[in-house]
Amino acid sequence: MTIRVAVDALGGDRAPSEIVAGALDARAPGIVPVLYGPAGLDTHGLEHVVCDGAVGMDDKPAEAVRAKPGSSLVRAVRAVGDGDAQAVVSAGNTGAMLAASLLHVRRLPGVLRPGIAVLLPAAAGPSVLIDAGANADARPEHLVQFAHMGAVFAEEILEVAEPRVRLLSIGEEPEKGNQLTLEAHALLADAGLRFEGNTEGRTLLEGEADVVVCDGFTGNVALKTLEGTIGSVLDALRHEIDANVRGRLGGALIRPAARRVRARLDVDTHGGGYLLGLQGIVVIAHGASSRRATANAIRMAARGVEHDIVGRLRESLPERVVESARSTTPNGNK
Amino acid sequence: MTIRVAVDALGGDRAPSEIVAGALDARAPGIVPVLYGPAGLDTHGLEHVVCDGAVGMDDKPAEAVRAKPGSSLVRAVRAVGDGDAQAVVSAGNTGAMLAASLLHVRRLPGVLRPGIAVLLPAAAGPSVLIDAGANADARPEHLVQFAHMGAVFAEEILEVAEPRVRLLSIGEEPEKGNQLTLEAHALLADAGLRFEGNTEGRTLLEGEADVVVCDGFTGNVALKTLEGTIGSVLDALRHEIDANVRGRLGGALIRPAARRVRARLDVDTHGGGYLLGLQGIVVIAHGASSRRATANAIRMAARGVEHDIVGRLRESLPERVVESARSTTPNGNK
Known part of the structure; x- marks a missing residue:
C-alpha cells in the first residue's frame, strides 16, 4: 500500500526549509509526502501542489479558512477530503487546522468535537x-x-x-x-x-x-x-x-x-498529535517543528492510515458514544 | 519581634512526625512554632495546644470545619483570628484550610476570593x-x-x-x-x-x-x-x-x-504557598511535606509576618481592586 501524505509546506515557525527536509526524510517505500506550498518552492524532487498564500499563526481560524481557500494549509487538508491524499500534516495554526478539517474532512457520525x-x-x-x-x-x-x-x-x-x-x-x-x-x-x-x-x-x-x-x-x-x-x-x-x-x-x-x-x-x-473524530487522518505537528519532528509527524500520519484508525473509530464509536451524544445538542461545534 | 506560628501537627501525609521535626528545626530566635495536636503528642519541648481530632484529606471542607471546631486544623487557623498566633501553617486538606480561614481569619476588605x-x-x-x-x-x-x-x-x-x-x-x-x-x-x-x-x-x-x-x-x-x-x-x-x-x-x-x-x-x-487576601498569614504546605518542607513553610510564614504582607495588601489592595470588586456580587465566596 502506498500512502500519500499531504504536507503543508508553509506551516510552522521553521517552514518551509525544515518541513521540506523532514518530508524528504520521511519519503520511503509506501510513504509519498506531497508538498503543498507556493510556486518556486525547492522541493528536492518531491511531489508539489502549487498553492496560493499561507494561513498565519495569528490569523483567526474560521476567517482564514473562508478567506484563504487556496492557501497551503486549506488545500492540504482538502486533499484528504477530496481523496487526493490519505492523511495531512501541518505545523501551522491549530485553530485553522481544526476549522479546515471540520469543513473539508468532516466529523465521523456521532462525534460532537474532534x-x-x-x-x-x-x-x-x-x-x-x-x-x-x-x-x-x-x-x-x-x-x-x-x-x-x-x-x-x-x-x-x-x-x-x-x-x-x-x-x-x-x-x-x-x-x-x-x-x-x-x-x-x-x-x-x-x-x-x-x-x-x-x-x-x-x-x-x-x-x-x-x-x-x-x-x-x-x-x-x-x-x-x-x-x-x-x-x-x-x-x-x-x-x-x-x-x-x-x-x-x-x-x-x-x-x-x-x-x-x-x-x-x-x-x-512523536512529532505531533492526531486530530481524532474526523473522517480522515489529520496530524497537527508542533509549531516549532524541526526536520526530525516533521519526518516523525509524517510517519505518524502514515501509521494512522496503516492502522485504519478512522475505520476503527467509525466502527466502534457509534456504539460507544451514542449514549453521550444523544443527551446533547446535535451540533456541538460552532 | 517574636513571631508565633501555629502549626497543624496532624496535617499532611507524613504527620505528625515530620511536622514536629520540621517545627523543631524552624524554631529560632524570633520564631516560636506552636504545635496544635492531640494529647500525648511528643513535642520535644515545643509549645503545645491540645486539640481534639483531625480533618482528613477526604473530608468535605465546609462540613469538616463546621463539624470539627476542636480539630488541630481549625484550632490552628483560629489561633490567627484570635490573635494567639501571627501565622498558621498546615499541610492538611487545602479546601478545609480555605474554609476555616474564611471563617476565622476572614477576607481583607474588597477581596472576592483568597x-x-x-x-x-x-x-x-x-x-x-x-x-x-x-x-x-x-x-x-x-x-x-x-x-x-x-x-x-x-x-x-x-x-x-x-x-x-x-x-x-x-x-x-x-x-x-x-x-x-x-x-x-x-x-x-x-x-x-x-x-x-x-x-x-x-x-x-x-x-x-x-x-x-x-x-x-x-x-x-x-x-x-x-x-x-x-x-x-x-x-x-x-x-x-x-x-x-x-x-x-x-x-x-x-x-x-x-x-x-x-x-x-x-x-x-519553599515548602508551601501563601493563601493571600486574608486578614492574617496562612501558609498551605505541600500534602507530602517532609521535615525540611515543614521547616521552610514555617520560615515562609514568619517572613510573611516580618514583611507585613497583610498590611501591604490592606493598604494597596483597596485602591487596586475596588474597581473590579464593584462590578461583581458583594460575596464571591460560597
Whole structure:
C-alpha cells in the first residue's frame, strides 16, 4: 500500500526549509509526502501542489479558512477530503487546522468535537493525552467522547488491551476538581470504559493511565508545562555541569545516558498529535517543528492510515458514544 | 519581634512526625512554632495546644470545619483570628484550610476570593504563580484580583519593583485561550498593572514573568505537572546513568552539580504557598511535606509576618481592586 501524505509546506515557525527536509526524510517505500506550498518552492524532487498564500499563526481560524481557500494549509487538508491524499500534516495554526478539517474532512457520525490526541513519553511506555488543545472550552459529554476516542487510539496504535482511562484533575478523590471535571467524572464512571478515576499532573510521566482525558485548555497547559520543564531541567543540569572541570568530565561520561533520556522525552520523537473524530487522518505537528519532528509527524500520519484508525473509530464509536451524544445538542461545534 | 506560628501537627501525609521535626528545626530566635495536636503528642519541648481530632484529606471542607471546631486544623487557623498566633501553617486538606480561614481569619476588605500564591523556581529567580488551587472555578474578575495580590507579593517578598504580570494561557496572542482567559485578558490590560500578555506552560521555569495568573484548577494542574516532571526527568537520568560503569563514574562526578539543580528545583525549598487576601498569614504546605518542607513553610510564614504582607495588601489592595470588586456580587465566596 502506498500512502500519500499531504504536507503543508508553509506551516510552522521553521517552514518551509525544515518541513521540506523532514518530508524528504520521511519519503520511503509506501510513504509519498506531497508538498503543498507556493510556486518556486525547492522541493528536492518531491511531489508539489502549487498553492496560493499561507494561513498565519495569528490569523483567526474560521476567517482564514473562508478567506484563504487556496492557501497551503486549506488545500492540504482538502486533499484528504477530496481523496487526493490519505492523511495531512501541518505545523501551522491549530485553530485553522481544526476549522479546515471540520469543513473539508468532516466529523465521523456521532462525534460532537474532534480532539487532539498526543503521546506522552511516560516511563512505562507512551500514554495518550486527549484533548491537547482543540477545544479550549469543553462540556462534560465532550470529555466522555475524548475518552472513547483516546481508548481506540491506545488499543490500535499502542496495542493496549482494555486501556486504563483517567481524568486529569486536581486530586485523586472524585470530589476534587472543577465543575467540568466533577460532572465528567460522573459520566465517565458510567461510560463503559475502564475508568480508574482522577489523575494529577504529578503522575503524567509515570504512566498510571493509558489514556488521560481533559479539556483542550487544561491539556495544552499541561503538555506545554511538561515540555518546558523537561527542557528547563536538562538545561539547568548542563549549566551546572559546565561550571567546573569535574562536572565537565562527568558530563562527558554521562553523555550517552543523557542522550537516551533526551531521545525518550524529546517532543520531536512523536512529532505531533492526531486530530481524532474526523473522517480522515489529520496530524497537527508542533509549531516549532524541526526536520526530525516533521519526518516523525509524517510517519505518524502514515501509521494512522496503516492502522485504519478512522475505520476503527467509525466502527466502534457509534456504539460507544451514542449514549453521550444523544443527551446533547446535535451540533456541538460552532 | 517574636513571631508565633501555629502549626497543624496532624496535617499532611507524613504527620505528625515530620511536622514536629520540621517545627523543631524552624524554631529560632524570633520564631516560636506552636504545635496544635492531640494529647500525648511528643513535642520535644515545643509549645503545645491540645486539640481534639483531625480533618482528613477526604473530608468535605465546609462540613469538616463546621463539624470539627476542636480539630488541630481549625484550632490552628483560629489561633490567627484570635490573635494567639501571627501565622498558621498546615499541610492538611487545602479546601478545609480555605474554609476555616474564611471563617476565622476572614477576607481583607474588597477581596472576592483568597488565592494560593506559590513560588516557581525559575532560572532567573523565583516568580509567583497565583492561584495554585484555592478556586477550582474562577471568574475573570477573580483573576484580576489574583494579579494584584501576586504583584504585592512580588514587590514585598521578592523585592521586584513593578513586577511583570502574565496570564497563563494556551498561546501568546491575546485571542488564544478559553472564555475565562479571554475575558480576564481584557480586564488585566486595563487594571493598572504591568501586564505583559499571555504566557504558556512552556516558559514557567524561564521566568519571563514575575507573576503568573490563572484559575486554581489550571494553576494546580500546571504546578503538579511541573513538580512531577522535574522528578521524572531526574529519575530517568539517574536510571540511565546507573545502567553501566561509565555512567556510574560520570554520575559520581556530576553529583555536586545535580545536587545544585535539585536544591533549586525541589518543591521542599519553599515548602508551601501563601493563601493571600486574608486578614492574617496562612501558609498551605505541600500534602507530602517532609521535615525540611515543614521547616521552610514555617520560615515562609514568619517572613510573611516580618514583611507585613497583610498590611501591604490592606493598604494597596483597596485602591487596586475596588474597581473590579464593584462590578461583581458583594460575596464571591460560597
